[in-house]
Amino acid sequence: MARKASNTRKAVVTIAAWSIGFLIFFPILWIIILGFKSEGDAIKTPLQVLFSSWTLDSYYDVQARSNYARHFWNSVILSVGSTVLALAIAIPAAWSMAFVPGKRTKDLLMWMLSTKMMPAVGVLVPMYLLFRDFGLLDSRIGLVGVLTLINLPIVVWMLYTYFKEIPGEILEAARMDGASLKSEILYVLTPMAVPGIASTMLLNIILAWNEAFWTLQLTTSQAAPLTQFIASYSSPEGLFYAKLSAASTMAIAPILILGWFSQKQLVRGLTFGAVK
Amino acid sequence: MATAHSRTAARLMLSPAVILLLLWMIVPLGMTLYFSFLRYNLLMPGMETFVGFENYYYFVNQPAFWSALSNTLILVLGVLCITVVGGILLALLLDQPFWGQGIVRVLVIAPFFVMPTVSALVWKNMFMNPVNGMFAHMAKSLGLQPFDFLSHAPLASIILIVAWQWLPFATLILLTALQSLDREQQEAAEMDGAGWLPRFVYLTVPHLTRSITVVILIQTIFLLSVFAEILVTTNGGPGTASTNLTYLVYAQSLLNYDVGGGSAGGIIAVILANIVAIFLMRMIGKNLEA
Secondary structure: OOHHHHHHHHHHHHHHHHHHHHHHHHHHHHHHHOOOOHHHHHHHOOOHHOOOOOHHHHHHHHHHHHHHHHHHHHHHHHHHHHHHHHHHHHHHHHHHHHOOOOOOHHHHHHHHHHHHHOOHHHHHHHHHHHHHHHOOOOOOOHHHHHHHHHHHHHHHHHHHHHHHHOHHHHHHHHOOOOOHHHHHHHHHHHHHHHHHHHHHHHHHHHHHHHOOHHHHHOOOOEEEHHHHHHHHOOHHHOHHHHHHHHHHHHHHHHHHHHHOHHHHHHHHHOOOOOOO | OOOHHHHHHHHHHHHHHHHHHHHHHHHHHHHHHHHHOOOOOOOOOOOOOOOHHHHHHHHHHHHHHHHHHHHHHHHHHHHHHHHHHHHHHHHHHHHHHOOOOHHHHHHHHHHOOOHHHHHHHHHHHHOOOOOOHHHHHHHHHOOOOOOOOHHHHHHHHHHHHHHHHHHHHHHHHHHHHHHOOOOHHHHHHOOOOOOOHHHHHHHHHHHHHHHHHHHHHHHHHHHOOHHHHHHHHHHEEEEOOOOHHHHHHHHHHHHEEHHHHHHHHHHHHHHHHHHHHHHHHHHHHHHHOO
């Protein structure tokens, strides 16, 4: 009908969208750039920063001075550990709610979700004291437990919505053929559930990696993941722009990449299936 | 179809999750409730005495509480306004056909994946710092006096930082909702001569209302407990200018060692969050039927 007009329109939309996208992304772009500058250049005016020389020094310094690798490794253990644990608990639970629903399944799901709504600060004091008394402060094992529990409701919920989409007839057919419960789960259900489990895992790793309440409260140095390590740059003495940028870039890069793969699951997981 | 055997197995498989969550809910929350009725200071162990509602009385009657409560509400409402309005506009824009949609989508979503301590520190140092920040450099090049954002407008600055983190979330969800809009219905309306505005008002807006509600409720849950952003930027200050309820409870219990008072504050925070949660659960529950 109006091919020309729609092309002009498309061009205008393109320019507007790209400008806004660039603006929103700019802070991230800027830390990536600053990470490759020297400490002296990083605090100059934006134009001077852009045209100063590039260097990898900050990346070396961050590792040499503060054992960055340890904190990175802590983040990996905490996020992957708590995710695997949560999946191990949630997969059977979600399976049973999706395929053998009882009268109270819906209430049970809603109740599980409601535990997620409890503000962390409501249980800060007892958790801190329990951790102190059991010698769990600044330990990875305690924090893995807490992260597992706070994300368990989302994991159960997401898995449930994925399992629900698997047609029950297939299970019935398997049962007719004499499959036992174990082989039913292992050979029929699991292959169909793998995509759902994978995306649940992805989202949960992202959430656990970025969790910044319990990781800040319950760790100081030994078990500190990247959230806590980066927070240590908040003191005025720690005002090293290039090093902060290099550390930040390394801290967010893995999650940015994972995140790009999980946009769809993100919506589903974070709205508890209310928006698909 | 489910046999008694499989039903028992199902209960067994369900129980670890249920028991763990039940414990997680009852034990610490019960302890908080218990502590909230004690005079309990970590510097004086073994001196705990039962004081009834005294902790609540003192927690609510300190000047910091009311500023924390209003800061909490301003923070939540401020971020909600920016992200919901911005999110709708951005979603409408990104829903149009244009070149490089996939890339722009990724750029827009990216801030959501940045851990809170990183985004807060980046904004604090690289942008809002009155000496070396980019805003200061820009102000100076225009011949203006640099503005010290975090000391003179701490709450507004934190709102800006948090809004930057949550705008992608709102945009992503509203965009997903827009894309599930019935195209045929749109085209039919267009054929019948409905202009852009009526189509927007009568087709798009009703379709989006649900998702907007979901965005508002979920963000509210998270925004009520903003913590890391405040801790690394202002430490709740200057004074209590950027202290929210979460930060006040943290300060009272872990910085001032007042376990009783902090616990009372924690219970108040739980009640506040529950009011929101009830509405959210109702929305999700309705969806579960469908």
